[in-house]
Amino acid sequence: MAEPLRVGIVSFAHPHALSYVAELRQLAGVAVRVTDPGPWRDGDDRGRALAARLGVDYADDLDDLLAWGPDAVVIASENARHRADVERAAAAGAHILCEKPLATTLDDAHAIRDAVRAAGVTLTVAYPVRFARAFGELRELHASGRLGQLLAVRGSNNGKLPGDRAWFTDEELSGGGALMDHVVHVADLVDGLAGADPVAVTAVVNSTLHDVPAGLETAGLVTVAYADGLVAAIDCSWSRPASAPTWGGLRISVAGTGGSVDVDFFGRSVQGIAADDGRAIELPYAPGTDGDLIGEFLRAARTGVQGEPDVEGGIRTVAVALAARESARSGRTVTLTRGADGRLTFTPDAGS
Amino acid sequence: MSKETVVALIGAGGIAEFHLPALLTTGARVVVWSQEGAPELVRRFGGEIAGSFEEALGVADVVDVATPTDTHHALASAALLAGKDVILEKPVARTAEQVSDLRRLSAETGRRVFPGHVVRYFPEYATLHAAVRDKVAGELAVLRFVRSGAFPARSAWFADPARSGGIILDLMIHDIDIARWIAGEVRRVSAVARRIDSEGDVCEAAHVLLEHDSGAITHVAGVWGPPHIDFTTEYSVAGTGGVLSHSSSATKGLVADVRPGGGPPPSVPASASATSPFALEVADFLRAREAGEDARVTFEDGARAAEIALAAIESTTTGQPVLLDAVGAGTRG
Incomplete structure (x- = not known):
């Protein structure tokens, strides 16, 4: 029997890591080992104890995990730690699945690209909605020409305030609030549909919802103009009430000269109402897509052939989120340009 | 209503098809003037045809401007200067200068402008x-x-x-x-x-x-x-x-x-x-006009929008x- 594929997981910081563990453990021919050395806030359910409860092997730290010789590594650490973790894992020759957003600065995002290029490994960005069947249908409608030329996209990715991990609202680790958390998923769907560079980004934000550290945005609206003329708008707000029956959802509407398509990725559910207090019952039944994402990651790891969403898409999409943060700060539209070195940079308008 | 209100509807295009029947349901007498299409509009919904803009203005208490946007300012100005209250389809004007001018004219003439923000x-x-x-x-x-x-x-x-x-x-x-x-x-x-x-x-x-x-x-x-x-x-x-x-x-x-x-x-x-x-909109406008009150949407609302x-x-x-x-x-x- 062939050696199992060794898959390391770096950190339980992102709760998706638990889902990846579950997906990986049910696959034959895959060995899984986790490290989660922290630091993290007292009381968070992480580390060796969580690994033990999940029944997955544990390594003391990243050195220990890499010494095991993983073929592939999932980076699910806090956003600001992605760069350092990717650089180490790539240098060790592991193919990468990196949690979104790719990084918290454009410098870090480009360093991640340079690291995987230098090591000759693949990097898949963890955008599971990409793998939804409805997105495939949308892409086919576009490819067939029935949508015509694309005019505009609007998307909303509204969730509850992330409560299970404190670092989501710690700007040092997350890179920001709702803009860093939820802009990139919609931006990635636009990227997967059209693939053009974002050229101008405008954002407005506030912190009206929830009790969060001062200055952290909990609601945000972003517009993006792309190099091919497409315009998009994204609502990334944590506007789903804590009492809601589900975490939230993601919708996009695409308008073209041939018509329009609306997709509600998490909308299919059994709905009802509870007799005792009248609360809404919502039982989503759309199959999850984390398994498909893991499938693509393992395919890339086994073959060494890069698929999607790749590091370039990860840069284009996180650039939208980072430019949105700069726009919200300055009150100006932020312009993105691709330099001769292939790097995206953004500058507030010279008139500011 | 003590006296029948006479409304001059200016324009017979897409939005006039909604304004005319709405005005008629209020019991107003409506005279329609348009460069084209007025006979067909009146045949479909009722009302009367005016021979000219001046004739329509002459008989009107209220002028309803339901024409292309770039003509709003000139027609509404003429109505205000003739001492008429105005129902003005949105947008109230095509340029910021025209908006400011209508704001000034409405204040100077003391006449009302009700913008058609029907939503x-x-x-x-x-x-x-x-x-x-x-x-x-x-x-x-x-x-x-x-x-x-x-x-x-x-x-x-x-x-x-x-x-x-x-x-x-x-x-x-x-x-x-x-x-x-x-x-x-x-x-x-x-x-x-x-x-x-x-x-x-x-x-x-x-x-x-x-x-x-x-x-x-x-x-x-x-x-x-x-x-x-x-x-x-x-x-x-x-x-x-x-x-x-x-x-x-x-x-x-x-x-x-x-x-x-x-x-x-x-x-x-x-x-x-x-x-x-x-119909709700024009009824509110005519009621507000009679009562000297604000309608649900004011000229300033339309101007700001x-x-x-x-x-x-x-x-x-x-x-x-x-x-x-x-x-x-x-x-x-």
Whole structure:
């Protein structure tokens, strides 16, 4: 029997890591080992104890995990730690699945690209909605020409305030609030549909919802103009009430000269109402897509052939989120340009 | 009513088809003048035909300007200077200078201008306004509005931005007005837009972002798509108290699946109320005029909505957000 594929997981910081563990453990021919050395806030359910409860092997730290010789590594650490973790894992020759957003600065995002290029490994960005069947249908409608030329996209990715991990609202680790958390998923769907560079980004934000550290945005609206003329708008707000029956959802509407398509990725559910207090019952039944994402990651790891969403898409999409943060700060539209070195940079308008 | 109100309806195009029957339901006497189409309009709905604009103005108590946008200022000015109150289809004017001039003229003549922001009379928006007023959503944080339909190909002037102002000034101004009605004054606006003209088939779309004085933020989306698409509207209003949302396509009182027939999709969205929102609107205007009270929507509301929309258009050309001055002062650079 062939050696199992060794898959390391770096950190339980992102709760998706638990889902990846579950997906990986049910696959034959895959060995899984986790490290989660922290630091993290007292009381968070992480580390060796969580690994033990999940029944997955544990390594003391990243050195220990890499010494095991993983073929592939999932980076699910806090956003600001992605760069350092990717650089180490790539240098060790592991193919990468990196949690979104790719990084918290454009410098870090480009360093991640340079690291995987230098090591000759693949990097898949963890955008599971990409793998939804409805997105495939949308892409086919576009490819067939029935949508015509694309005019505009609007998307909303509204969730509850992330409560299970404190670092989501710690700007040092997350890179920001709702803009860093939820802009990139919609931006990635636009990227997967059209693939053009974002050229101008405008954002407005506030912190009206929830009790969060001062200055952290909990609601945000972003517009993006792309190099091919497409315009998009994204609502990334944590506007789903804590009492809601589900975490939230993601919708996009695409308008073209041939018509329009609306997709509600998490909308299919059994709905009802509870007799005792009248609360809404919502039982989503759309199959999850984390398994498909893991499938693509393992395919890339086994073959060494890069698929999607790749590091370039990860840069284009996180650039939208980072430019949105700069726009919200300055009150100006932020312009993105691709330099001769292939790097995206953004500058507030010279008139500011 | 002590005396029969005489309304001069100027224009016989798409929106006049809604204004004329609405005016007639109020019991007003309506005389119609238009460069073209008045006989056909009166044959369909009733009313009388005037021989000239001057003749219509001469008999009127109220002038209803339902003409292409670029003619609003001249016709409304003439009516105000003749001492008439005015019902003025949105947008109130094509340029910021024209808006300011109408503001000045209305003040100087002491005559009323009622802007045709009919969406305030659609029950789903009136209900939203009342719920927000009653703090159902708490303090407002983030609002989204969508208005999407076929490009208005019924008359050529819509496709000429110099005349119509394009999708932001003609269509999205409805939701700009609603956003301001719901969440208060707007201090900054930005927009991105796309227009595709392939061999005369025009499609247009835009996204407008608003920052309200309250700190609330709004996204207004507009689509003028191909001829077959339905007219649909949506909104979502989130605050500290919860989320209020509506989708016209998901909330239909009647769904028919019958043998295809009839014409193209309607140019205005269907309303849930038995009385047309246009009838509610003109009845409110005529009542407010008689009583000397404000209507649900005032001239200043219409003027502000136009100024915000025009600032959004400016943003699409400068590529930067535009700051709006306090009420009545236009924009600053």
